[in-house]
Amino acid sequence: MEIRSGLVVLAVTAAMTMSALAQGQGGDTYKANCAVCHGVDGMAATDAGKSLKMVPFSDATTGKMSDAELTDITRNGKGKMPGYAGKLTDAQIKDVVAYIRTMLKK
Numbered sequence: 001m002e003i004r005s006g007l008v009v010l011a012v013t014a015a016m017t018m019s020a021l022a023q024g025q026g027g028d029t030y031k032a033n034c035a036v037c038h039g040v041d042g043m044a045a046t047d048a049g050k051s052l053k054m055v056p057f058s059d060a061t062t063g064k065m066s067d068a069e070l071t072d073i074t075r076n077g078k079g080k081m082p083g084y085a086g087k088l089t090d091a092q093i094k095d096v097v098a099y100i101r102t103m104l105k106k
Contacts, residue, residue: 026099029092033084042103052080063104070097 031040037048042057044050055062065073074093077083084093 025092026095026097029088030096030099033088034096037081042100057100057103067097067101070100 038044039046044054044056071093075085
C-alpha cells in the first residue's frame, strides 16, 4: 500500500512540475508575442486590443473552445490576428494554449 501511495504522489508531483514548466514557458512566449494585443491578463484592454475590438479570454466563447481550436487560431490566425506558424514551434504554441487555459480559470 505504501508503494502505491508513493507512486501516486510521484505521478501527481511530476504532472504538476510539467504543468508549471509548460505554464512558465507558455507564459514567457505569451508575454513576448500575445500580450501586446491580448494584454498580460488576457482581458484585451490594451490599446491594440481595444482598437481591434478583441474579445477577452474571459468571454464564454473562448472558454468553450477546444485546445485544437485555440491551437489552430494561434497557428493560422483569425480575423486580424496573424498566424504564428513558422514563428513559433508546435511546442511553443501548445505551451501558449496551456497558459491561456490557466488564464481562463481565474
